Amino acid sequence: MPQNKFDVVIIGGGVIGASIARELSRFKINIAVIDKASELPSGASRANSSMIHGGFDDKPGSVKAKFCVKGNAMYHVLKDELDFHVDECGSYVCAFSQKEIEHLEKLLGYGKANGVPGVEIITGDKLREREPNVSPEIIAALWSPSAGIVNNFEAVAAFMESAQINGAKLFLETQVTGLIINNDEILGVHTNHGDFLAPIVINAAGVHSAEVSSWAGDTSFKIIPTRGEYFLLDRTTKGFIHSFLFACPSDAGKGITVAQTAEGNLLAGPTATPQEDPEDHATTPEGLDEVLRGARRLVPNFPVNLNITTFAGVRANTDTGDFAIKLLDKPRGFMNVAGIKSPGFTSAPAIAEYVSGLLKQELADRVEFKVNEKFVPERKHIPRFLFMSNQERAELAKKDPAYAQIVCRCETVTEGQVIEAIRRGARTVSAVKMWTRAGTGRCQSGFCCPRVAEILSRELNIPLDQVTRHGGESRLLVGKTKEFILNKD
Numbered sequence: 001m002p003q004n005k006f007d008v009v010i011i012g013g014g015v016i017g018a019s020i021a022r023e024l025s026r027f028k029i030n031i032a033v034i035d036k037a038s039e040l041p042s043g044a045s046r047a048n049s050s051m052i053h054g055g056f057d058d059k060p061g062s063v064k065a066k067f068c069v070k071g072n073a074m075y076h077v078l079k080d081e082l083d084f085h086v087d088e089c090g091s092y093v094c095a096f097s098q099k100e101i102e103h104l105e106k107l108l109g110y111g112k113a114n115g116v117p118g119v120e121i122i123t124g125d126k127l128r129e130r131e132p133n134v135s136p137e138i139i140a141a142l143w144s145p146s147a148g149i150v151n152n153f154e155a156v157a158a159f160m161e162s163a164q165i166n167g168a169k170l171f172l173e174t175q176v177t178g179l180i181i182n183n184d185e186i187l188g189v190h191t192n193h194g195d196f197l198a199p200i201v202i203n204a205a206g207v208h209s210a211e212v213s214s215w216a217g218d219t220s221f222k223i224i225p226t227r228g229e230y231f232l233l234d235r236t237t238k239g240f241i242h243s244f245l246f247a248c249p250s251d252a253g254k255g256i257t258v259a260q261t262a263e264g265n266l267l268a269g270p271t272a273t274p275q276e277d278p279e280d281h282a283t284t285p286e287g288l289d290e291v292l293r294g295a296r297r298l299v300p301n302f303p304v305n306l307n308i309t310t311f312a313g314v315r316a317n318t319d320t321g322d323f324a325i326k327l328l329d330k331p332r333g334f335m336n337v338a339g340i341k342s343p344g345f346t347s348a349p350a351i352a353e354y355v356s357g358l359l360k361q362e363l364a365d366r367v368e369f370k371v372n373e374k375f376v377p378e379r380k381h382i383p384r385f386l387f388m389s390n391q392e393r394a395e396l397a398k399k400d401p402a403y404a405q406i407v408c409r410c411e412t413v414t415e416g417q418v419i420e421a422i423r424r425g426a427r428t429v430s431a432v433k434m435w436t437r438a439g440t441g442r443c444q445s446g447f448c449c450p451r452v453a454e455i456l457s458r459e460l461n462i463p464l465d466q467v468t469r470h471g472g473e474s475r476l477l478v479g480k481t482k483e484f485i486l487n488k489d
C-alpha cells in the first residue's frame, strides 16, 4: 500500500477522533488520524470540565441522552481497560428555591426515563452532611451517583495509544485543507503534507467541523464557538468538596460548576460566551468574575486565593442545538461526527461504537471490515510516581535510576516518566505535561520547564533552542545571553 493510502482517514484527534480510531482498530483496516496540532488533545477535549455526566440533562429519547448514558457506563469499564483516571464522585444539581425544586423533579424524571442509575432528590441538610462547604441557602439537590470526573489528557492519550497499538497511524502537525471528491465519491483529503487517499473520511474536526462539512457540500449546521473560562486551584484544596456541584441550569446552559478534578484540584467554571474566533482561548476579567460569583453562590468560602492557573476552552456548539452525526449520501464515504458539544466527552466511546457499526453496515462495499483477531484491548499509562507507595517507588527506581530523579517538585514527576512520555510520542513541553503532570502544579512549570526542555533536547537529539512549548513558533529560547569564546592563541 503506498505510504499515504488508507482505508479510513479521520480528521481530528480529539476525544471523538481518538475513540473512533480505537473502535475501528478492532477491524483489520488501515486508519490514519490527521491533526493540525503538535500534541493531543488540543481542542475542546483539552480544556473542559471533564465531567462524565450522569445523563439526566437531555430529553428522553434524544440522541444526546442515548449516547451520554451509554458513554457514562462505558467509562466505568474503559478506565481500567485503558488505565486512565476517573474519580467516581457523583454529582449534585443544587436548588435554591421552590421553583428550582420543580426543575430538579423534571431532571429526576428525565434521569429515570433515560435509565440513569440511582438518581434521587435529597434535602439541603443531607447535602451539607456530605458536603459541609456548600451554601446554607441550598434547599435541595439532585444526586446522581454514576457521574464522575475523568483526567481528559489521560483519556485521549489512552484512546489514541490503544488505536496505535492496534495499527492506526497518527499524523500530527498535518492540516487538512480540502477534500478529494470525484463523481460524488470521497477519495481522500488534501493536507499541507500532501494528499491522503481513503474511501472513507470522517470529519471529527471540532470547532472547524462545519467548515470541513461545507467542503463536502453539507451546510446544514453552523458552529457557534462558545468560550468557557475556569479557575484551577492548588491540589492542597483536595477534599474541600468531593462531588461535582451544579446550580440549576438556565437557558444559557448548565452554568458555573464547582468540582474536584480526578487528581484532587478544585475546579470552577465554565462561562458560556459565544465568540467569532474558534481559536481564541484567552481568559477575560469579566469571564473570571462571573466564574467566581457562580462558584461562591454554591460554595461561599471558595478558596480562590489558592488559584494556580486560569484557562478557557471553546465549545463546538451547533446552531441546531444537537450533535451533527451523519453519514452523507453524497459524497459517498464521507461522515460528519461534528459539533460535538457537551456531553461530548462523556458520549465519545458510545458515539465511536455507533459510528463503527454504521460504517461497517453501510460502507462494506468500500472497505472490507474483517475482524482484527490480534486486537489488544488493554494498555498501561506511564507510571504515576506521585500516587505510588514508597515501596513501589523504590522498586521502580531500582529497575531504572531515572525514576529516582525528581524533575517536577510540585507533582513529584521523575525523569523516568518524562523519558517514557517522549518514547510514547511527546515532542513538546506541554505534551510532556499532559502525559506526566510535570508543570501542572503550584509553580506552573517555573521549576521543571528548563529540565523538561533539556530532556526533550537530549532524547530527541535536537538543539535546546528548537524545543517548543506547544509546537509551531512557540520556542522557549530565542537566543544566547552570554557566550564564551575560547581564544586558541
Ligand SMILES: Cc1cc2nc3c(=O)[nH]c(=O)nc-3n(C[C@H](O)[C@H](O)[C@H](O)COP(=O)(O)OP(=O)(O)OC[C@H]3O[C@@H](n4cnc5c(N)ncnc54)[C@H](O)[C@@H]3O)c2cc1C
Pocket (backbone or CB within 6 Å): 011, 012, 013, 014, 015, 016, 017, 034, 035, 036, 037, 041, 042, 043, 044, 045, 046, 047, 048, 049, 050, 051, 052, 053, 174, 175, 176, 177, 204, 205, 206, 207, 208, 209, 227, 228, 229, 270, 313, 314, 315, 316, 340, 341, 342, 343, 344, 345, 346, 347
Ligand atoms: C468549556 C467546555 C466544557 C465542557 N465540559 C464537558 C463536560 O464536563 N463533560 C462532557 O462530556 N463534555 C464536555 N465538553 C464537551 C467536550 O469537551 C467535547 O464534546 C469534546 O471534547 C469534543 O471532542 P472533539 O474530538 O469533537 O473535538 P476537539 O477536541 O476540539 O478535537 C478536534 C480536533 O480536530 C483538529 N482539527 C480541526 N480542524 C482540522 C484540520 N483542518 N486538519 C487537521 N486537524 C484539524 C483540532 O486540532 C482538534 O485536535 C465541554 C467542552 C467545553 C469547551
